[in-house]
Amino acid sequence: MISFIASRIGFAALVLLLLSGFVFTLFFVAPGDPARMVAGERATEIQVAMVRENLGLDRPVIEQYVSFLGRSLSGDLGYSYRNQQPVIELIKNRMPATISLCVGAVIMWLCMGIPIGIMSARHPGSLRDRVGQGFVLIGVSFPSFVLGMAALYFLYFMPRQAGFTLFPPGGYRPFLDNPGVWAWHMALPWFTLALTSAAIYARLTRGQLLEVLGEDYIRTARAKGLSERKVIYKHGVRSIFSPLTTQLGADIAALLGGALVTEQVFGLQGIGSLAVQSVQTQDRPVIIGVVMLAGFFIVIANLIVDFLYIVLDPRVRG
Amino acid sequence: MTVLSVRNLNIAIPTGDGHVHAARDVSFSVEAEELFGIAGESGSGKSVLSQAIMGLLPGALISGEILFEDRDLLKLSPREMQQLRGNRIAMISQDPLSSLHPFYTIGQQIIEAIRTHRQTSHEAALAEAIDILGRVGIHDADKRVNDYPHQFSGGMRQRVMIAMAIVLRPALLIADEPTTALDVTVQAQIISLLNNMRREFGTAIIMVTHDLELLSSVADHAMVMYAGNRMELGPGNAVLRTPSHPYTMGLLQSSPTHESRGPLPSIPGQPPSLLIEQKACAFAPRCPSVMDICRTQRPPLRRFDDNTQSLCWLENKAVRAPAIAAAAEESAAASKSSDIVVSVSDVRLAYGARSLFSKGGGVEVLKGVSLELPRGTTLGIVGESGCGKSTLARIIAGLLPPTSGDVEIEGKSIIDLDRQSWVEMRKRIQMVFQDPFGSLNPRRRVGAIIGDPFRIQKVAHGDDRKNRVRDLMELVGLNPEHYNRFPSEFSGGQRQRIGIARALALNPSIIIFDEPVSALDVSIQAQILNLIAKLQRDLGLSYLFISHDLAVVRHVSKEIIVMQGGQVVERGETEALYHRPQHSYTRELLAAADPNYRKGGGATAASISEALTP
Numbered sequence: 001m002i003s004f005i006a007s008r009i010g011f012a013a014l015v016l017l018l019l020s021g022f023v024f025t026l027f028f029v030a031p032g033d034p035a036r037m038v039a040g041e042r043a044t045e046i047q048v049a050m051v052r053e054n055l056g057l058d059r060p061v062i063e064q065y066v067s068f069l070g071r072s073l074s075g076d077l078g079y080s081y082r083n084q085q086p087v088i089e090l091i092k093n094r095m096p097a098t099i100s101l102c103v104g105a106v107i108m109w110l111c112m113g114i115p116i117g118i119m120s121a122r123h124p125g126s127l128r129d130r131v132g133q134g135f136v137l138i139g140v141s142f143p144s145f146v147l148g149m150a151a152l153y154f155l156y157f158m159p160r161q162a163g164f165t166l167f168p169p170g171g172y173r174p175f176l177d178n179p180g181v182w183a184w185h186m187a188l189p190w191f192t193l194a195l196t197s198a199a200i201y202a203r204l205t206r207g208q209l210l211e212v213l214g215e216d217y218i219r220t221a222r223a224k225g226l227s228e229r230k231v232i233y234k235h236g237v238r239s240i241f242s243p244l245t246t247q248l249g250a251d252i253a254a255l256l257g258g259a260l261v262t263e264q265v266f267g268l269q270g271i272g273s274l275a276v277q278s279v280q281t282q283d284r285p286v287i288i289g290v291v292m293l294a295g296f297f298i299v300i301a302n303l304i305v306d307f308l309y310i311v312l313d314p315r316v317r318g
Numbered sequence: 319m320t321v322l323s324v325r326n327l328n329i330a331i332p333t334g335d336g337h338v339h340a341a342r343d344v345s346f347s348v349e350a351e352e353l354f355g356i357a358g359e360s361g362s363g364k365s366v367l368s369q370a371i372m373g374l375l376p377g378a379l380i381s382g383e384i385l386f387e388d389r390d391l392l393k394l395s396p397r398e399m400q401q402l403r404g405n406r407i408a409m410i411s412q413d414p415l416s417s418l419h420p421f422y423t424i425g426q427q428i429i430e431a432i433r434t435h436r437q438t439s440h441e442a443a444l445a446e447a448i449d450i451l452g453r454v455g456i457h458d459a460d461k462r463v464n465d466y467p468h469q470f471s472g473g474m475r476q477r478v479m480i481a482m483a484i485v486l487r488p489a490l491l492i493a494d495e496p497t498t499a500l501d502v503t504v505q506a507q508i509i510s511l512l513n514n515m516r517r518e519f520g521t522a523i524i525m526v527t528h529d530l531e532l533l534s535s536v537a538d539h540a541m542v543m544y545a546g547n548r549m550e551l552g553p554g555n556a557v558l559r560t561p562s563h564p565y566t567m568g569l570l571q572s573s574p575t576h577e578s579r580g581p582l583p584s585i586p587g588q589p590p591s592l593l594i595e596q597k598a599c600a601f602a603p604r605c606p607s608v609m610d611i612c613r614t615q616r617p618p619l620r621r622f623d624d625n626t627q628s629l630c631w632l633e634n635k636a637v638r639a640p641a642i643a644a645a646a647e648e649s650a651a652a653s654k655s656s657d658i659v660v661s662v663s664d665v666r667l668a669y670g671a672r673s674l675f676s677k678g679g680g681v682e683v684l685k686g687v688s689l690e691l692p693r694g695t696t697l698g699i700v701g702e703s704g705c706g707k708s709t710l711a712r713i714i715a716g717l718l719p720p721t722s723g724d725v726e727i728e729g730k731s732i733i734d735l736d737r738q739s740w741v742e743m744r745k746r747i748q749m750v751f752q753d754p755f756g757s758l759n760p761r762r763r764v765g766a767i768i769g770d771p772f773r774i775q776k777v778a779h780g781d782d783r784k785n786r787v788r789d790l791m792e793l794v795g796l797n798p799e800h801y802n803r804f805p806s807e808f809s810g811g812q813r814q815r816i817g818i819a820r821a822l823a824l825n826p827s828i829i830i831f832d833e834p835v836s837a838l839d840v841s842i843q844a845q846i847l848n849l850i851a852k853l854q855r856d857l858g859l860s861y862l863f864i865s866h867d868l869a870v871v872r873h874v875s876k877e878i879i880v881m882q883g884g885q886v887v888e889r890g891e892t893e894a895l896y897h898r899p900q901h902s903y904t905r906e907l908l909a910a911a912d913p914n915y916r917k918g919g920g921a922t923a924a925s926i927s928e929a930l931t932p
Contacts, residue, residue, distance in 0.1 A: 216416040222374055223411075224431045224482070225404035238421055314466040315420060 001310070001317065008306050012299045019295045020072070023288050024065050034284055038081045072292070078285035082278075087289040090274060097172040098270035101262060102255050104186055105193035106248075112198035114244070117205025122232060124210060132202060139199020144258055148192040148265035155188060170266035193262045197251060204247055208240040215239075241312050249305035253298040320385075321489050321522045322371070323347040327382035329363070329370050329546075337379070338592045340366035342546045344382075348490065348522050348539075353513070355537030355554060356526045357569075359839035361589050363546040364526045368492045371524075372409055373399040387489060405435040408483035412495035414475035418467035424451070425463035428482045435486055446485060453518075454481040454511060473504035480511060487519050494526045501702035501866065502910040509536060528840065530569055534558035542566045545590050545600040552626030560635065562620070562628035565601045567636040572844035574873035581851065582873070584844030588809050599631065604841075607632055659828055659860045660691035660747075665713055665723035667706075683709050684720070685884040691828070696854065696861040698875030698892070700868055700907065706884040707864045711830045714862065715749050716740065728827065745775060748821035752833035754813035758805040764791075764816055765801040771823040790819040795849060811842035818849065822857075830862045835870060847874060868911045872896060880904050 035052035036043070043051075052058050056067065071078070077087035120132035142150075152169060159166035167188050175182040212218065213236050221235040260272030271290060278286035309316050329341040340363040348354045358364040369375050371384055373391060384391040386407065391399065411417045419427060428447040432438065438446075444463070451459035454477040467475055476496060483491055493512060497505035513536060516523050527533060533540055537554035542563065550563040561567045568585040587604040590596075599605070602612040612631050620628045622635060630636075667684040684706045691697045701707045712718040714725055716732045725732050732743055748771075751757040758767055769787045772778045778786050788798035794815040805813055814834060821829050831850065835843040851874060853859060865871045871878060872892055879889040880903065888901040899905045 216411055216413055217419040219374065219411065220409075220417045220479075220482075221419070223372055223403055223409040225400050225402070225434050226430070227400065235419055239419075313421065314423075315468045 004310075005307070008303060012303050015299050016292075016295060020069065020292060021065070023291050024068060027284050027288060028061060030282075030284075032282060034081065037282060077289040077292070080278075080283050080286050082281050082283045082286075087285050090286060091271065091289055091293060094269060094271045094274045096174060097263070097268045098256075098259055098272060100172070100175065100182070100186055101189050101193060101259050101268060101270060102252075104183075104190040105197070105259075106252065106255070108190045109194035109198040109201055110248075112194065113201025114205050116198070116202040118209060118232070118237060120202065120206040121209035121213065121236075129206075132206070136199045136203045139195050139202070142196065144192055144196060145261050145265060147195055148188075148262060151188045151192055152265070170268065172268050172270075189262050189266045189268060192265065193255075193258055196258075201244070201247070204244065205240060208243050209236055212236050212239045242309065245305050245308050245312065249302050252301040256294050256297075319350045320347050321350050321387065322524075323383075323385040324371070325383040325385070327367070327370070327384065328380070329366055329375070330379040331366070331375070332377065332379070336593045339546050339596070340378075340592060341370070342596065344543070344546075344548045346539075346541050346548065346551055348524060350489070350522050351516055351520050352538040353516060353523045353525060353536055353554075355533035355540040356524060356543060357528065357530055357533055357540060357558075358543035359528055359569075359589060359841060361545070361592065362543040363592070364543050365494055367543070368409070368494050368524065368526050371490075371492060372403060372407060374403075401435070404431055404483075404488075405486050406488050407490045407492065408486070408488040409492045409494065410476070410479045410483045410496055413499045414472055414479050415467075415499065417479055418475055420467055423464050423466055424470070424478045424482075428463075428478075428485060431482050432485055447481075450481045450485045451478070454478070454484075454515070455507075456481070471504075472500050473507060476500060476504075476508050477511065480508075480515065484515055484519055484521060488521055490524065491516070491521050492524045492526070495528070496525065497532065498527070498529070502868070503702065503906055505532070506910040530558055530840075531573060542569070545596070546592055547596075547600050547629060549601065549630075550626060550628045552622075552624065556624040556626045560624070562622055562626045562635045563601075563630050564605050564607050564632065564636040567638065568604075568606070569840055571638065572841050574844070574847065574869045581848045582844035584848055585841035586845070588811070588842075589839075599629075607636065657693050658690045659693045659728050660689070660714060660862065661726040662687060662689045662710075662714060663724050663726075664688055665710070665720045665725060667709060667713065667718070668721045683884055684713070686723070687881070687884070687886055689879055689886070689889070691860055691862060693827070693860050694854070694858050695876045696863050696874050698871035698878040699862060699864045699881060700866070700871050700878060701881035702866060702907075705881040707881050708832055710881075711749065711832050711862065711864055715747055715830055716743060717749075741775065745771075745824040746826055747828045747830065748824070748826040749830045749832060750814070750817045750821050750834050753837055754810050754817060755805075755837070757817060758813055760805055763802050763804060764796075764808070767805070767816060768819045768823060770820065775824060777824075786823070787819075790822055793822065793853075794819045795845075809842070810838050811845055814838065814846050815849065818846075818853070822853070825857075826859070828860045828862070830864070832864045833866070834863075836865065836867060843870070850874065868907060880907065 033048075035048050035055065035057055038055065039048045039051045056064060068078075075088060077091075079086055080090060116132045116135060120129040123129055155167045156165075156169045168185050170189070171185060173181045173185045213232075218231060218235055221231045226235070256272065259270065260275065262268070263270040263272040264276070271293065274286065275290045277283070278290065324347065325345050327341050327344045328339075330337040330339050344363075344367065346354070356364045356367065366375065366378075370378065370380055371386075371391065373394070373396075380392055382392070386402070391402070394402070418424065422430075425444060425447050428450065429440065429443040432443040432446055433440070436443075448459045448463050451463060456462055456474065456477055462470075467478070470478065480496075491512075496512065497508050500508060509532065512523060512525075515521065525533065525537065533554060537558070539552065540550075540554045540557040541548055542550040542557065542561075542565065544565050550557055550561060550566050552562070557566060558570070561570060565585075568583070571583045572585055574582055585604050590600055590603070597616070598614055599612045599617045602608050605612065609631055615631075617629050617631045620630060620633070622628070628635075664686045665684055665688070666682070666686055668682045687706070687710055689697065699707045699710065709718065713720050714727075716725075716727075716735075719733070727743055727747055730739075730743070732740075735743060765784065765787050768790055769783050772783045772786065784801070788801065791798045791801070796812060796815050796819065800807075805816065808816065817834075834850070835846050838846060847870065850861070854861060861874070863871060863874050875892050877890065878892050878895050879886050880895075880901065881887065882903050888895065888899065888904045890900075895904065896908065899908055
């Protein structure tokens with residue numbers, strides 16, 4: 001058990017190290033001269049050379065990488081080429097919006113998808129099941145930018161025309177200032193980011209639960225005289241946590257991509273829009289910082305999934 | 319006192335293809351403390367019947383009466399039925415590996431059963447759970463109560479299931495194939511446990527099984543079902559020793575337990591579809607004593623002096639089919655030559671558990687196995703699950719490299735073959751697998767499946783290949799016109815014939831059968847065993863025959879080796895080994911499997927038989 005946990009943590013560290021090496025290599029093989037970019041279009045050759053020396057870009061690549069690693073470990077990710085701000089500061093400023101968006105969306109899609117899936121699986125073929133399946137079809141058919149636009153039009157613009165404000169059009173309000181206002185502003189982005197996944201989770205829950213309900217141990221539970229409610233929730237739903245957790249680990253890894261589009265639609269100043277800006281301006285320290293951050297969260301999410309596995313399934317505990 | 323009385327029960331289950339008539343006009347009654355056996359092949363309706371009694375058949379159309387403790391279960395509300403289930407009527411099912419919830423400890427599961435029906439504290443329920451676990455033979459029950467199902471062996475899990483079923487002292491326990499998934503030695507223990515429990519707690523037991531041999535040793539009364547009909551009913555001994563109905567007789571005779579060798583008197587044909595409305599005797603198309611009237615009118619109920627009742631037009635009891643006199647010619651041609659086709663010397667196999675960050679010790683699966691197979695004979699390999707017999711088969715077939723040791727096929731070592739000689743070797747040795755459902759690709763046509771060896775070895779193209787495949791199909795008793803059908807359109811027995819045809823395609827000299835009949839019903843089993851024996855006579859094939867079923871191995875093999883824990887513990891001529899087993903494990907296996915053996919057996923055999931005889 002302990003060796004399993006240690007091996008997972010070691011593996012996570014290895015993944016992050018490889019990722020940093022990969023991103024750093026990209027940094028160097030990509031076309032363009034970072035020193036010229038920092039110095040500006042009209043700088044002279046001497047000015048560019050000075051900048052290069054300042055940034056340490058004239059030293060051997062390995063040396064640069066080692067010092068980059070060292071600085072990263074102490075929380076220094078370098079400075080933005082574009083506005084000379086520390087990368088770590090930029091990321092810190094953008095984190096709250098993205099974290100609020102992602103955590104809220106995950107909670108929302110789990111709270112929508114799983115109950116709908118359970119409802120469908122309990123009565124396969126019924127009217128409720130078909131309504132649930134219809135929701136799934138709609139949910140997976142809408143790309144999030146269309147959904148975001150539609151949400152803005154129907155829930156912000158149209159009420160606005162009618163003279164009242166149902167939801168704000170976007171923008172981020174800090175949670176600590178006023179949680180109510182924060183949630184009110186996040187509601188539409190959450191819904192936009194969550195709907196597709198909610199549909200996928202509804203379908204996954206339905207399929208997994210239907211399979212579990214055909215298992216012998218469910219018949220045993222019924223033969224014991226348990227109420228149908230207990231059979232479904234205590235014995236059936238308990239068994240689908242493991243596959244759902246697996247799926248959740250993979251989805252959290254892919255979440256940042258979806259968050260990026262949603263941030264753009266609702267004008268949230270988050271990590272996604274920071275990534276887009278830095279790619280457009282070839283602001284390499286910021287790109288590296290964002291990628292490392294994303295990698296860090298993905299690795300952490302997967303570590304948590306692995307540990308949840310141990311908690312959920314006694315057979316893994318061995 | 320009558321615990322359960324079923325009267326004129328009809329069960330129809332609506333499906334996409336129409337109504338499946340799983341039970342037709344079935345009546346029987348079960349007395350307190352008795353063991354009532356329901357026997358039948360798959361599709362006979364025996365399991366559906368037991369689920370109908372439990373009230374676990376939602377959507378089924380059920381008519382008739384199921385009187386339990388003077389109440390008609392069919393008239394109870396779902397709520398009332400739920401209060402009876404697990405409390406007054408309990409059930410244990412076939413596969414103890416999948417019948418316990420993997421995520422809850424056995425203690426939690428038993429306590430849940432207790433507290434569902436009785437107002438009691440958690441502590442009291444826990445004490446009761448520990449007590450019942452001790453009674454069913456779980457050692458250190460106070461500690462093991464906190465273990466999860468996967469920490470128990472199959473037999474132990476079935477004990478846990480029994481504990482959970484009887485903890486509330488039900489009046490009726492339905493055991494649906496309680497020992498089918500277990501090894502023979504464990505089967506005997508579970509049966510004797512059930513027997514003790516019914517005496518201790520006064521519980522009546524309905525035991526549903528396809529294993530007539532098992533029933534004949536324990537059942538007070540027995541009922542034989544076929545295609546949803548109650549073919550025969552009566553005292554266990556009478557029904558299972560001197561049956562009245564031709565079907566029961568056929569079933570008994572096609573089990574390869576009796577002394578005779580040579581072809582088994584099998585029941586020809588397939589069980590009928592349950593979708594069709596029956597107007598005559600369901601067994602008529604397969605019956606050896608069929609008369610004209612059987613095909614047109616429903617059979618009457620006949621009562622005999624020994625209290626058996628039979629649904630049949632025959633006025634007298636069914637007669638034993640004459641023994642087929644073919645045993646003498648068996649392997650006469652084969653035994654002339656005595657060259658060795660398969661020679662295995664000191665084969666070992668160890669698996670090491672290694673991963674990126676941790677190193678574990680290896681597990682030795684085979685610990686030095688040697689054997690020889692003379693041409694044209696059959697060598698039986700017997701052992702319980704996990705003894706390494708299937709692994710050995712894979713190694714001999716060249717599908718798995720051994721850690722050390724040598725395998726020679728027709729004098730040539732198959733270890734470290736180059737690609738060319740490996741392809742050559744594959745023509746000489748073929749395998750037939752256990753699961754006729756899992757070992758055929760469901761998306762390919764039968765003709766293509768059987769023709770695969772030709773395609774892979776690049777012999778016979780176009781019409782030539784097609785003709786050869788048709789010949790093969792005929793050889794194994796399949797209709798060549800079914801060339802373009804898919805595996806799902808065939809029954810289990812027919813699929814096994816497809817597997818045999820595929821193995822025969824390249825004229826091999828050796829075929830390895832890995833549990834070829836264990837997934838088949840008794841009547842179909844006999845057909846396949848006869849086919850296997852016929853092919854050996856006609857084609858001079860050499861067989862390695864792997865099975866956990868001693869009766870089957872004894873029937874087909876000239877020599878037998880017994881394996882336990884990756885080692886050969888005993889080997890010898892079949893009859894010698896059966897009559898004078900040397901190793902204690904062999905005696906144990908024989909005692910557990912063969913009721914006749916018990917009379918003369920050694921110490922272990924005697925103790926098990928003592929536990930078994932009612």
